[in-house]
Amino acid sequence: MKKLMMCGVALAVLSGCASNYDIAGVAAMADKGDAFAQALHKRYTERAEFERGEGNWASVNFFNTRAKMAAMGQAVALQAPSERGLKKDQDAIAAAYSELSAALNSNAPQMTPDACARAQTWFEHWMEQSAEGHQADDIAEARAGYEAAIPECKPGMAAAAPMPEPFIVYFDFDSFEVNAKAMEIISMAAAAANNAGASVVLIGHADTMGDGDYNMGLSRARVNAVGNAIQEAGVDRMKVKKSHAGETSPQLDKGDQVNERMNRRVEIVFER
DSSP states (O other), X not given: OOOOOOSSSSGGGGGGGGGGTOHHHHHTSOOOSOHHHHHHHHHHHHHHHHHHHHTOHHHHHHHHHHHHHHHTTOOOOOOOGGGSOOOSOHHHHHHHHHHHHHHHTTXXXXXXXXXXXXXXXXXXXXXXXXXXXXXXXXXXXXXXXXXXXGGGSSTTSSOOOOOOOOEEEEOOTTOOOOOHHHHHHHHHXXXXXXXXXXXXXXXXXXXXXXXXXXXXXXXXXXXXXXXXXXXXXXOOGGGEEEEEEXXXXXXXXXXXXXXXXXXXXXXXXXXX
């Protein structure tokens, strides 16, 4: 049987609160949050679509509003069972709430964002169906959705992405300019860092031509140039560390006063 709950008493009233029912509009919003927020945006939209098919406009409003919050990058806190008048599965929902809360307060949303988003949205849908209490199939479906997602949304369930291999940016003689080739390498390093959830350590070097103090300053300038570029490529400033060695750690040791391209470099290494 279709649910008949509506905003007010007639469809005409919907025009007065249409912004909460524009599922397509909310689904099309550009995501401003992290991967977990993006997954919540998608999964809450699915729950809103389901409730529109049921004619339950109060629940469309609930899920679509949360989808909009997620799209805007706002934190969407897990709804507590106390906020719903549960009629079915009360003990199971209480246990699930504790289980899911622990997972969401761990690193699991960062490691398995879609699994945790599915767990959160199905859990809240399970509570919504329990509060209605009259459609056993829908209650069972929502519970099954949660129980399928939660095993993947637990701390330690997902292994950390492997640490990327270092990248090396080379420089022209007596230069700290980031050219087009260097920018390609920096962009790849930035993507690797973000995919692995890693910080970057930039280590600057120089060849042995000229004065050692000058070369130390040159290695520092190269690190600063790469640091600016890698932040522009999407790595958070707080995840960028800098170091410089001047001419003291050559990649190819050919002695003093040698113009060697392989030693004019910034190494981009990764750590957690």
